[in-house]
Amino acid sequence: MGSAVGARDAQEQGPGGGGSIAHRVPDLGALELLLAVARLGSLGAAARELGITQPAASSRIRSMERQLGVALVDRSPRGSRLTDAGALVTDWARRIVDAAEAFDAGAQALRDRRDSRLRVAASMTIAEYLLPGWLLALRAGRPDTAVSLHAGNSAAVAERLLAGEADLGFVEGLTVPPGLDSAVIAHDRLIVVAAPAHPWARRRRPLPAAELASTPLILREKGSGTRQVLDTALGGLARPLIELSSTTAVKAAVVSGAGPAVLSELAVGEELALRRLVGIPVEGVSLARDLRAVWPTGHRPTGPARELLSLTRG
Numbered sequence: 001m002g003s004a005v006g007a008r009d010a011q012e013q014g015p016g017g018g019g020s021i022a023h024r025v026p027d028l029g030a031l032e033l034l035l036a037v038a039r040l041g042s043l044g045a046a047a048r049e050l051g052i053t054q055p056a057a058s059s060r061i062r063s064m065e066r067q068l069g070v071a072l073v074d075r076s077p078r079g080s081r082l083t084d085a086g087a088l089v090t091d092w093a094r095r096i097v098d099a100a101e102a103f104d105a106g107a108q109a110l111r112d113r114r115d116s117r118l119r120v121a122a123s124m125t126i127a128e129y130l131l132p133g134w135l136l137a138l139r140a141g142r143p144d145t146a147v148s149l150h151a152g153n154s155a156a157v158a159e160r161l162l163a164g165e166a167d168l169g170f171v172e173g174l175t176v177p178p179g180l181d182s183a184v185i186a187h188d189r190l191i192v193v194a195a196p197a198h199p200w201a202r203r204r205r206p207l208p209a210a211e212l213a214s215t216p217l218i219l220r221e222k223g224s225g226t227r228q229v230l231d232t233a234l235g236g237l238a239r240p241l242i243e244l245s246s247t248t249a250v251k252a253a254v255v256s257g258a259g260p261a262v263l264s265e266l267a268v269g270e271e272l273a274l275r276r277l278v279g280i281p282v283e284g285v286s287l288a289r290d291l292r293a294v295w296p297t298g299h300r301p302t303g304p305a306r307e308l309l310s311l312t313r314g
Contacts (some may be wrong), residue, residue: 001216006101007249008298017108022086026064027086028100029050030060030061030063030064032097033046033047033050033060033061033088034061035078036073036092037061037082038087039212041079041080043061043080044057047081047158047197070086071085071086073086073195079186117145117146117147117304118138118147118303118304118308119148119166119168120122120135120150120169120308121169122169123151123157123173124151124220125169125172125188125247125267126171126291128151128248128267130170130266130312131170132300135147135308138304138308141307145295147304149266153223153227154172154225155177156223157177158180161294161296163181166224167301168293169293169294171292172188172224172225172289172291173228173229173289175228179297180294180296181295181299183293183309184290184292185291185312186290186312187289188264188265188290188291190262190265190288190289191263191265192207192260192279192280192282193251193262194260194277195254195256195276196278198257198278200260200280201278203280204231206283207281208282209282209285212262212282213234213258214237214239215239216246216259217238217240217262218241218253219238219243219244219261219262220244220245220250221243221245226263229287230287233287234285238262251263254277255276255277260280265279270307292307
């Protein structure tokens with residue numbers, strides 16, 4: 001019985017009944033068509049102006065009349081004329097369309113403001129060895145977008161994203177910081193390096209993981225992706241000889257003979273080719289890692305940030 005009463009109530013409400021206003025108000029396309037009919041005096045001319053067929057225009061007008069419960073247009077061989085109700089609805093439609101145009105203009109202004117800048121935060125290896133190429137490619141397609149890059153360790157990247165100080169980030173660690181979503185964009189491998197004069201450079205067999213863990217190393221600071229991967233691989237046993245906050249500083253210290261280090265192979269390619277550093281094979285430990293793009297959870301990158309993300313996968 002309750003359902004029958006509900007059905008009767010819905011029928012009695014008619015076109016002006018309750019529910020979402022979206023079901024009671026014609027869509028913008030229908031309102032624009034009605035305005036065109038009023039201006040041109042012809043349903044066919046209005047259809048041509050809006051790029052639709054006349055049957056489609058007629059169907060849209062009839063649908064709007066059923067939705068509102070009133071006749072809007074009188075059709076005759078001489079053209080189309082608004083009814084009194086149609087003239088009144090047209091006045092309301094003009095206000096709605098004007099408001100929609102203002103809404104659209106405001107939204108475009110927001111997009112223009114968003115697209116005028118891009119704030120990127122990246123961990124050191126990605127910032128130094130991968131991002132320059134990606135940003136040059138982005139600039140080719142978006143020459144008017146101003147890009148700022150903050151380079152820091154993976155923990156600092158997460159902090160900037162969560163504070164709303166960056167639009168897109170890149171990290172190198174094994175895990176995604178809490179509060180961030182991510183996508184793997186590349187793969188990397190850490191390698192042990194030493195100066196040519198270091199005893200390890202003359203080894204004929206791979207370095208055991210236990211010896212790597214027991215040897216003081218020139219390390220990146222805690223919070224960096226490189227340090228996280230190494231500490232995890234060695235069970236937290238990596239011993240610091242010196243802790244430095246940039247890959248460039250670590251390489252310089254190793255080249256000077258201060259001691260060995262573990263660095264991304266992206267960062268030491270030139271030094272290995274020139275024999276300024278020697279790569280030391282290691283056994284019993286995995287030093288592979290994923291490189292990730294990151295952004296605040298639930299806020300998928302848009303605009304220039306989305307384009308940069310797509311370039312990293314090219």
